[in-house]
Amino acid sequence: MTSYATQARSAGGCLSGPGVAGQEGWAAPDARRKLQLLLAGIWLLDAVLQFQAFMFGKGFAQMLAGTAPGNPAVIAGPISWSARLIAQHGVVTNALFATIQLLIALGIAFRPTVRLALGLSIAWSLAVWWLGEGLGGVLSGAGSPVNGAPGAVIIYALLAVLLWPPRRERPASFVAGRSTGPAVARALWLVLWGSLAYLALQPATTARGAISGMISGMAGGEPGWLAGIDRHLAAFLATHGGAAAVVLAVVLAIVAVGVYLPRPAVRAVLVVAIVTAAVIWLAEGLGGLLTGGGTDPNSGPLLALLALTYWPLAAAPLAAAPLARPEKA
Amino acid sequence: MAGQTWLADTFAGVMLLTAAYCLARLVISWRQHRRTDHQVDAIHVLMGVAMAGMLVPALRVFWAGGWEVIFGAGTVWFGWQAIREYRDRAALGRLRPHHAQHALGCAAMVYMFAAVTTVAKAASGSGTGNMGGAARYPTLALVLGIALFGYVVWTADRLPALARVPALVARAVAVPSPAVVPAGSADALDASPGAANDGRSPQRHGAPPLSPRLAACVEIAMGVTMGYALILML
Numbered sequence: 001m002t003s004y005a006t007q008a009r010s011a012g013g014c015l016s017g018p019g020v021a022g023q024e025g026w027a028a029p030d031a032r033r034k035l036q037l038l039l040a041g042i043w044l045l046d047a048v049l050q051f052q053a054f055m056f057g058k059g060f061a062q063m064l065a066g067t068a069p070g071n072p073a074v075i076a077g078p079i080s081w082s083a084r085l086i087a088q089h090g091v092v093t094n095a096l097f098a099t100i101q102l103l104i105a106l107g108i109a110f111r112p113t114v115r116l117a118l119g120l121s122i123a124w125s126l127a128v129w130w131l132g133e134g135l136g137g138v139l140s141g142a143g144s145p146v147n148g149a150p151g152a153v154i155i156y157a158l159l160a161v162l163l164w165p166p167r168r169e170r171p172a173s174f175v176a177g178r179s180t181g182p183a184v185a186r187a188l189w190l191v192l193w194g195s196l197a198y199l200a201l202q203p204a205t206t207a208r209g210a211i212s213g214m215i216s217g218m219a220g221g222e223p224g225w226l227a228g229i230d231r232h233l234a235a236f237l238a239t240h241g242g243a244a245a246v247v248l249a250v251v252l253a254i255v256a257v258g259v260y261l262p263r264p265a266v267r268a269v270l271v272v273a274i275v276t277a278a279v280i281w282l283a284e285g286l287g288g289l290l291t292g293g294g295t296d297p298n299s300g301p302l303l304a305l306l307a308l309t310y311w312p313l314a315a316a317p318l319a320a321a322p323l324a325r326p327e328k329a
Numbered sequence: 330m331a332g333q334t335w336l337a338d339t340f341a342g343v344m345l346l347t348a349a350y351c352l353a354r355l356v357i358s359w360r361q362h363r364r365t366d367h368q369v370d371a372i373h374v375l376m377g378v379a380m381a382g383m384l385v386p387a388l389r390v391f392w393a394g395g396w397e398v399i400f401g402a403g404t405v406w407f408g409w410q411a412i413r414e415y416r417d418r419a420a421l422g423r424l425r426p427h428h429a430q431h432a433l434g435c436a437a438m439v440y441m442f443a444a445v446t447t448v449a450k451a452a453s454g455s456g457t458g459n460m461g462g463a464a465r466y467p468t469l470a471l472v473l474g475i476a477l478f479g480y481v482v483w484t485a486d487r488l489p490a491l492a493r494v495p496a497l498v499a500r501a502v503a504v505p506s507p508a509v510v511p512a513g514s515a516d517a518l519d520a521s522p523g524a525a526n527d528g529r530s531p532q533r534h535g536a537p538p539l540s541p542r543l544a545a546c547v548e549i550a551m552g553v554t555m556g557y558a559l560i561l562m563l
Contacts, residue, residue, distance in 0.1 A: 105482070290563050
């Protein structure tokens with residue numbers, strides 16, 4: 001069996017410069033670690049987007065307040081309160097938000113703090129899902145897969161749970177199953193993608209011109225190539241919106257149940273999930289990243305990353321192998 | 330500046346600190362014969378000063394177009410180094426894409442200066458405006474920013490693999506010459522000419538290298554700040 005020290009040395013080959021590979025107990029990134037690093041990268045992008053000028057102004061607070069209408073009073077009240085607070089202290093609160101996200105990103109990327117950072121990301125994501133996204137519009141009836149429902153930020157929390165480094169690995173043929181167990185991981189997948197399918201059949205998506213309006217609304221401020229794609233897509237869906245919503249719902253439902261299929265079929269389903277996530281991301285206008293007002297990349301990249309955590313691994317399932325503890329010599 | 334002034338000042342301050350630190354590394358390496366990557370430290374000095382000037386106009390120290398030439402040359406140089414590293418992969422049995430990161434950083438600097446100049450000329454015709462907002466080819470800014478963030482998390486992940494200075498001092502005492510290091514060991518990686526200073530400048534055997542962890546922290550700070558500057562240009 002390869003020792004951690006040996007792994008550290010072989011991994012040291014990826015590095016350069018004086019003093020490389022000096023620590024024993026450091027292993028080359030495995031599949032989970034690579035996915036954690038992707039998550040850290042998205043958090044880092046999120047953090048830097050939060051540092052944009054727009055986020056320090058009144059517009060950001062108004063955007064947050066805009067998620068309250070339609071929600072039950074018990075949900076909407078705290079949203080309005082936090083939006084008022086942010087409006088009054090925009091610079092301080094936004095600097096704090098961006099710094100927290102930056103710490104989460106670097107904390108996930110830095111191995112000794114990965115658990116702390118993932119735990120913080122779960123708490124932070126849940127708070128933002130409520131106070132910043134109005135629970136993704138799920139209760140207000142405004143939620144649609146095309147506008148990011150059930151909320152990009154809740155997928156951050158889900159990813160943190162599925163990519164959590166456990167003290168003892170659970171036997172599973174995919175990364176997500178090794179933290180929570182395969183049954184729980186598959187159930188979480190079913191709930192998320194099933195809820196997306198359900199939302200695709202709600203009036204916010206199926207109503208005449210609903211999808212078209214959402215997509216054309218994203219085009220403002222985007223560079224020409226992306227605005228062109230969104231405008232063409234919106235024009236097409238202006239007349240075929242209802243049918244497109246049904247097709248989307250069927251695809252999402254197939255993806256939802258697909259993780260229970262045999263291994264080769266799972267791969268095909270996950271490819272469909274990634275392609276669907278890419279199409280959703282295009283419809284989301286890449287989350288408004290290129291407009292100077294995007295707070296995050298929206299749900300598309302997170303759904304794709306989530307799909308990768310369910311990708312069947314080539315290696316045999318682990319049998320309760322220890323993690324993150326160097327072998328004794 | 331399209332962003333908050335205090336924030337730009339903070340990032341500029343961080344950049345000046347990193348530039349000063351990298352300059353100190355070069356001086357210490359020269360005076361005490363301690364190993365460091367001179368090319369990388371030198372480009373970080375230039376990047377730190379250039380970034381500070383980009384974020385805070387009062388800190389600009391160069392003529393229009395000067396930085397583009399410098400970082401354009403840096404892109405070519407580090408790009409060539411990265412290609413050589415890629416070619417050496419088969420011979421060494423490992424990939425060390427160290428310089429690709431710096432080629433990317435230099436390319437991002439060229440983009441930012443070119444975009445700033447273009448926007449400034451379009452806005453005022455003077456060419457002296459500051460960065461921020463509505464740069465040409467914003468998609469390229471996003472792609473460069475995401476690539477830099479990728480390198481930031483990649484570097485942060487490997488921080489625990491980098492030895493602390495006391496360990497390096499102990500190793501320098503225990504391993505007086507690269508010639509006695511077993512090939513293929515982690516120490517060999519450390520002591521190999523390519524890992525230390527590309528074998529171009531003589532170093533005293535036994536002298537410990539300068540802190541690799543702090544060098545990695547410099548790269549993280551540079552990556553985050555450059556990514557911030559690029560995102561401001563969207």
